[in-house]
Amino acid sequence: MTESSPARAAHAPAVLDLAHLHGSLSDPALLSMNLLNEVSDHYPDAVSFAPGRPDPGGFAIEDVHRYLRIWTEHVTEAEPRGAEAARNRLYQYGRTKGVIQDLVARNLAVDENIHADPESILVTVGCQEAMLLVLRALRADDRDVLLATDPAYVGITGAARLVDLPVVPVDSGTTGIDLDDLAAKVREARAAGLRPRACYLVPDFANPTGLSLDVPTRHRLLDLAAELDILLIEDNPYGFFGDGAPPRPTLKSLDTGRRVVYLGSYAKTALPGARIGYVVADQPVVRGGESVGTLADELSKIKSMITVNTPPVAQAVIGGKLLDCDFALREANRDATARYGKRLRHLLDGLAARFPATSPVAWNRPDGGFFLVVTVPFVADDDLLAYSAKRHKVIWTPMHHFYTAGGGLRQLRLSCSSLTPEEIDLGLDRFASLVTDLLERT
Amino acid sequence: MTESSPARAAHAPAVLDLAHLHGSLSDPALLSMNLLNEVSDHYPDAVSFAPGRPDPGGFAIEDVHRYLRIWTEHVTEAEPRGAEAARNRLYQYGRTKGVIQDLVARNLAVDENIHADPESILVTVGCQEAMLLVLRALRADDRDVLLATDPAYVGITGAARLVDLPVVPVDSGTTGIDLDDLAAKVREARAAGLRPRACYLVPDFANPTGLSLDVPTRHRLLDLAAELDILLIEDNPYGFFGDGAPPRPTLKSLDTGRRVVYLGSYAKTALPGARIGYVVADQPVVRGGESVGTLADELSKIKSMITVNTPPVAQAVIGGKLLDCDFALREANRDATARYGKRLRHLLDGLAARFPATSPVAWNRPDGGFFLVVTVPFVADDDLLAYSAKRHKVIWTPMHHFYTAGGGLRQLRLSCSSLTPEEIDLGLDRFASLVTDLLERT
Incomplete structure (x- = not known):
């Protein structure tokens, strides 16, 4: 055992190897949560259909x-x-x-x-x-x-x-x-x-x-x-x-x-x-x-x-x-519910206006809630998300993050719970330009 | 698969067997936490040296x-x-x-x-x-x-x-x-x-x-x-x-x-x-x-x-x-610290006044904090705690709860962080009568 002395030597730093920490820390599920929570912060100019956030409405401290x-x-x-x-x-x-x-x-x-x-x-x-x-x-x-x-x-x-x-x-x-x-x-x-x-x-x-x-x-x-x-x-x-x-x-x-x-x-x-x-x-x-x-x-x-x-x-x-x-x-949530419903319908109508029945882009039609799923004719992974955020200034969530056993690579989730109708329109315009961009490449 | 029908039959209740739940739920450590948190509630008339609670002092909502x-x-x-x-x-x-x-x-x-x-x-x-x-x-x-x-x-x-x-x-x-x-x-x-x-x-x-x-x-x-x-x-x-x-x-x-x-x-x-x-x-x-x-x-x-x-x-x-x-x-905690110190000294002095050097009861003398440990010439387990709470109206914490590998059976923990000097005196009088009671039996 080292003796105590008035002048203390500095120790080399303790370094931890991820390989010796709990396996969850290398698991896609935990990495997804962080990615999904932080992507919007990295691209403040983008319209984000990513977070399923409630709208503060008239909330005051x-x-x-x-x-x-x-x-x-x-x-x-x-x-x-x-x-x-x-x-x-x-x-x-x-x-x-x-x-x-x-x-x-x-x-x-x-x-x-x-x-x-x-x-x-x-x-x-x-x-x-x-x-x-x-x-x-x-x-x-x-x-x-x-x-x-x-x-x-x-x-x-x-x-x-x-x-x-x-x-x-x-x-x-x-x-x-x-x-x-x-x-x-x-x-x-x-x-x-x-x-x-x-x-x-x-x-x-x-x-x-x-x-x-x-x-x-x-x-x-x-x-x-x-x-x-x-x-x-x-x-x-x-x-x-x-x-x-x-x-x-x-x-x-x-x-x-x-x-x-x-x-x-x-x-x-x-x-x-x-x-x-x-x-x-x-x-x-x-x-x-x-x-x-x-x-x-x-x-x-x-x-x-x-x-x-x-x-x-x-x-x-x-x-x-x-x-x-x-x-x-x-x-007590009646107004908020009406607001979310209006936004969801605005999103559904906006998709229909931009992607006609002949388009290879399809989506489901939930009758409430914060989310819908869009199917696209290309791989919508984290790389494409980064490209979309940077070039087209629109953010969405790659669906593959939600699949336990693989899948969802050509699907993405849109949420509009915290977006105004104007933001939804702007975001959909940008999303349509992303789709055009991708379809022109393939 | 059962068909849905307008008149629904009630199902027998789902019952879970503790043997098929996580082992921690049968572990002494988790049972201790509950016991220690709740014992004072069961004996509201007792003076409790058990909880290491901060004193609210002048706190107001x-x-x-x-x-x-x-x-x-x-x-x-x-x-x-x-x-x-x-x-x-x-x-x-x-x-x-x-x-x-x-x-x-x-x-x-x-x-x-x-x-x-x-x-x-x-x-x-x-x-x-x-x-x-x-x-x-x-x-x-x-x-x-x-x-x-x-x-x-x-x-x-x-x-x-x-x-x-x-x-x-x-x-x-x-x-x-x-x-x-x-x-x-x-x-x-x-x-x-x-x-x-x-x-x-x-x-x-x-x-x-x-x-x-x-x-x-x-x-x-x-x-x-x-x-x-x-x-x-x-x-x-x-x-x-x-x-x-x-x-x-x-x-x-x-x-x-x-x-x-x-x-x-x-x-x-x-x-x-x-x-x-x-x-x-x-x-x-x-x-x-x-x-x-x-x-x-x-x-x-x-x-x-x-x-x-x-x-x-x-x-x-x-x-x-x-x-x-x-x-x-x-x-900002100076007054609280002085109050806790005074209570700890009151507890130490009170023990010394009630148990002379010839007594088989001994204790350590911390120079701060919320806790001290008393060693007694009898087993101080959960059964004795229940007896002490009921008969002598004083509560303390059996030390064996804190030992990972066994031990502490003749030790108990006292805390006085949330007791006034008068409560400490009353509690120590009762504790002394418990000790007398036990020594007369052995």
């Missing part, structure tokens, strides 16, 4: 103060120890499950016809933490696998990678999920000695496809999940944003067998900067045949080692927002 | 509003786009690394003589997320192990368990870490084909022991880490709270070789309810011999799959607090 005051007042009036309770709840560490589960439960009853015991709800740091908690709990050993509709949100693929849980892709088909493929994949996995634990999907206006399951498919999926004995992980960030058609029931509201773990988010519907999501996990858990509580209780144990608590300050802001709209958040 | 306004004003003045920049930063998803790293860096320079590039700092949801990120990155495969001083904070043991990273205990000795044991453990692990990656420790007023490394030991530890080629993970939640003696330099401030990954927290020094921690990870990372950035960049990729962002609302509150005290947070 003063709203944060107002929500916080509404929540403070509510706790002060509702609790026996009044103002002291509000102060302690905001100041101190609280229960790992959260401090606003009762308010979330009331919101779910009003907006989604989901009637959840607040004790089965865990408030999380964004929906992303909820995904990680559920996947960490379900991944017991090397045999476990997750099913996920393909293409899928990179956040679920990345979370699965972080807990070393392989993802088995299930064809999205044209209705959001191909049930025959789901059944076949579960059976194949079991035949190979694996344990398919759950199927992840976004039933409403999925990211990246924009697809939604129709109601009969929802019922059939629930029946099939019971038959196959797998859980369904329902992720619902965009359900409010239907363009005209009446809302479809969530899987969780139809779930009579506690098959559905429901992931919710207030990022798109209340305030992204609060980073408040939640999970409803009412599945009973047993040990040696005896009940030990619910999956929510187990997720709470895991959360105590990840973030301990979701910041009470951020929970209080969302709690105030829910109180402010009397738990009818869907109604 | 209005402070949260004030900090938020200070931060808003700062961004509005500092950024070219002014008020719009502040609004966007608070509203939108931001960079995964955070929105206040520059403020954290200034605070570290003022308070700790640590001069970190803001790009090497990642703002996290409490220090717990920082631990998880670092351990996830370092655990590449089955050969990797973490070293940690024993006994250790359950948060590090639990985070290691979540990423399936075994913990090799290193004796804390009487000075916080036994360097000979550290060297021996690293060599033994290597001889067994394992890869010891880092050693975790709390050099100042450790939880649970209250021990601090003296300055020569700090230098020797840095030399030894370089010699052994391992990282040091320095966790520093209590460093401000020395009782009189001048602050000792952090390992990071002495680190000339980028050996130290520094974990910081504003939970004890600013506002627990904001849940803001951070990690300084300036280690260079290479791939195939070429630089690809720093460990902070890699941690950011992992964070993008755990929480995506630390809530900007919570970051802004802490940013405002840092601006408010002109980055001199240690000075």
Whole structure:
């Protein structure tokens, strides 16, 4: 051992080799998330159809103060120890499950016809933490696998990678999920000695496809999940944003067998900067045949080692927002929903105006949400994206990032949730010139 | 596949068996965290020496509003786009690394003589997320192990368990870490084909022991880490709270070789309810011999799959607090530090008054922090804790929870950070009656 001395020699720097860090750090899913988050920053002059960002509308920082005051007042009036309770709840560490589960439960009853015991709800740091908690709990050993509709949100693929849980892709088909493929994949996995634990999907206006399951498919999926004995992980960030058609029931509201773990988010519907999501996990858990509580209780144990608590300050802001709209958040989002619908129609009309039926460019027509998928007659990869951003000043998302097992090379995702109609027009003009440029080359 | 029909049959509930969930859920470390967090709630009449909670002092909810306004004003003045920049930063998803790293860096320079590039700092949801990120990155495969001083904070043991990273205990000795044991453990692990990656420790007023490394030991530890080629993970939640003696330099401030990954927290020094921690990870990372950035960049990729962002609302509150005290947070904590010191001395004096030198009860004498350890002539386990809480109305923490490889059965931890001198006296009277009760039985 070296002796201590007054004049210290400098040490050579510690260098870490990526080959000796966790494999997820070399995984396409994690690299995609960074690329997708940062591409718009690199080309500030480009019109970006990339981020699925909510539009701030009339948001003002003063709203944060107002929500916080509404929540403070509510706790002060509702609790026996009044103002002291509000102060302690905001100041101190609280229960790992959260401090606003009762308010979330009331919101779910009003907006989604989901009637959840607040004790089965865990408030999380964004929906992303909820995904990680559920996947960490379900991944017991090397045999476990997750099913996920393909293409899928990179956040679920990345979370699965972080807990070393392989993802088995299930064809999205044209209705959001191909049930025959789901059944076949579960059976194949079991035949190979694996344990398919759950199927992840976004039933409403999925990211990246924009697809939604129709109601009969929802019922059939629930029946099939019971038959196959797998859980369904329902992720619902965009359900409010239907363009005209009446809302479809969530899987969780139809779930009579506690098959559905429901992931919710207030990022798109209340305030992204609060980073408040939640999970409803009412599945009973047993040990040696005896009940030990619910999956929510187990997720709470895991959360105590990840973030301990979701910041009470951020929970209080969302709690105030829910109180402010009397738990009818869907109604409070009516203007935003109309705005998103108008933009989506503007995008669809703009595509039709620029690419006639004879054009080799095609796209799907979601009836809501933030996303649609365009198919092009050339490879739309990251290199082309860089070229498009630089030369044509328009940014979009290569679909191949969302495919678990390859595919999507001639597809791209467009989002217009945070673009004005004028920006959409400008962006589409530039996109059309990119297409012309590429078609002239081939 | 079942056909959809108008009248739906109810499904039998999905039941999960704990045996098929992740092993961490049956691990003592995760069960401890819950037990320790909840025991005080079960016995509201008891005096609790259990939680290492900061004292709210004169905190008022209005402070949260004030900090938020200070931060808003700062961004509005500092950024070219002014008020719009502040609004966007608070509203939108931001960079995964955070929105206040520059403020954290200034605070570290003022308070700790640590001069970190803001790009090497990642703002996290409490220090717990920082631990998880670092351990996830370092655990590449089955050969990797973490070293940690024993006994250790359950948060590090639990985070290691979540990423399936075994913990090799290193004796804390009487000075916080036994360097000979550290060297021996690293060599033994290597001889067994394992890869010891880092050693975790709390050099100042450790939880649970209250021990601090003296300055020569700090230098020797840095030399030894370089010699052994391992990282040091320095966790520093209590460093401000020395009782009189001048602050000792952090390992990071002495680190000339980028050996130290520094974990910081504003939970004890600013506002627990904001849940803001951070990690300084300036280690260079290479791939195939070429630089690809720093460990902070890699941690950011992992964070993008755990929480995506630390809530900007919570970051802004802490940013405002840092601006408010002109980055001199240690000075801003002077009154709190004096209060904690007075309580610790009151606890030490109270123990001495109740247990004379001839008593079989002994304790250590930390010179700051929130904790001390009492050794008793009987087994102080969870059963005795329940008995103590019920019969004698006093709560403490069994030390065995903090030992990785067993031990501490006749030790208990006392914390008095959130107790008044009167509560400490009452609690110690009750604790003395518990000791008398137990000694009469044996």
